[in-house]
Amino acid sequence: MEEAVLIILGLIVGSFLNVVIYRLPLEKSIVKPGSHCPACSTPIKFYDNIPVLSYILLGGKCRHCQARISLIYPAVEIFTAFSFWLSYQYYGSTPVHTAFTILFFCLLLTLAIIDLQHMILPLELTIGGAVVFLVYSFFNPFLDPKNAFGTAFGGALVFAGLYFFYLRVRKIEGLGQGDIWMMLLLGSFLGLNKLVIAVLMASFSGLMVGLFFIIFKKKDLKLALPFGIFLSLGSYISLFWGSDILQFIQSLYR
Ligand SMILES: [Zn+2]
Incomplete structure (x- = not known):
């Protein structure tokens, strides 16, 4: 019962995230x-705005002009509902932490898609989110404030260093400035261990996708991939499975 309510809530929130993803970069x-x-x-009439269902009933087209509606809309709704359910599976025994896990996920997904579409990571989401999670660290049962603050600012500082290294030494923007602020957000909720796993996952997946483009699409090495997408993906994996991955790595050294 609780799970059904949570999934429906996830679909509705996913529909709201679509609005944020579409409007925030346009400053609407x-x-x-x-x-x-x-x-x-x-x-759009309310009956044409029901998550997922309306998309299917309308055949993915606007009722008036028949323009294609992007598959991203229902995909965001379904993925949000799934992630609500997943957060509940992992942290259901502590409802407050489930809510903050869900909030963190919503920021990850919104940032990833805005970065994909516009190559920006809005500061309202990165710095705004970091402030919320740094305050929450005083109440977070899984992370103490020292770790949250240290990891957030340490992570941002490391990325700032990398940013200037690329700019000065290699004369390219290897990272966006937005990535620096994103590290602030990620560190404030993931803590040190999970942030390291997240960055490893992000670099690995970024490298794989980069190689794919170079080999199969014949793009050159300077091709700019928005790293925020990979940071989001890595953080998502680390958020739920970071501890398992860490245990697995440690078991290799035993
Ligand atoms: Zn239309």
Whole structure:
């Protein structure tokens, strides 16, 4: 029963995240006006705005102008619902921590897709989120404030160092400035161990995708991949399975 409620709530929140993902980079209000078709600007009726279901019923097209609706919308809704359920599986015994895990996930997903579409990581989400999680660290049963603050600022400092290294020595923007602030957010909730796993996962997946583009799409090495996507992906994996991965690595050295 609780799980069904949580999944429905996840679909609704996912639908809200779609609004944030679409409007925040355009500096539009998130609350007003109601949803419009991006192609023909016709207001979307509430019965055409039901998560996932409306997409299927409308065949992925606007009722008025027949413009294709991006698959990203229902995908975000389904993935959000799944992640709500997953957070509950891991932290269901501590409802407050489940809620903060869900909030952290929402930020990861929103940042990843905005970075994919616009190559930016809005500071409202990275720094804003970091402030919330640093305050929460005083109440977080899984992370003490010293670890949260140290990891957040340490991680940001390391990335700032890398950023200037790339800029000065290699004369390229190897990292975006947004990635520095994203580290602040990630460290404030993941803590040191899980942040290290997250960055390892991010680098590995970034490298794989980069190689794929170089080998199969014949792009050159300077191709800029938005690293925020990989930081999000790595953090998602680390958020839920970081402890297992760490245990596995430690078992190799025993
Ligand atoms: Zn339309």
